[in-house]
Amino acid sequence: MHTMSLQLGRTVFGDPANKGRVLSREDALELFNSWVLNPKLKLHMLQVAALMRSWAAEKEQLDEAGQWRWELAGLLHDADWDQWPDLHCKKIIEELEQRQIDPEIIRAIASHGHLHFGVIPETQMDKLLYAFDELPGLIHAYSLMRPGGYEGMDLKGVKKRLKEKSFAANVSREDIADACERAAIQLDDLIQFIIPRQALVAEK
């Protein structure tokens, strides 16, 4: 989804003294709703947020606080894309730094597209946010063209769409492959993780 040069020019974010500091759900949603007006982008961000929470809970076995940190990174990762695309993702990073939020969350947001922002994903949170940025969009596009939506969607169908370069052409196959490699996740496993969990977000 990123087309222009958005290099951040730095690799250190936030203040280590703010470790563990997060926004409340209420404050996060207020920021989300006031900055992001495009319903399609909102849905994308909600999908990524839900996937991040699920991964934190199921694969990382994190407690509620940990799950919220992951969800928050997903919820706000594109917060500035709608109204300030040329400041993506500088603006949201600066906002979260000003609000003294945990550097782990800010770093994950800064590295969610390292080919564009120049920040390499290092932590598990960084890598999963990057991995969840592109593939869910293709899976969602696929659900919209299926009569039953997510119902009965399988791995084979998603992989077929992935191979069709013209299908959801803005979804970067290069980023998907790179993200899987960095996170050491098999593409098939990632697809199968996403389908049933994203289906729940779409129903809301």
Ligand SMILES: [Fe+2]
């Ligand atoms: Fe995104």
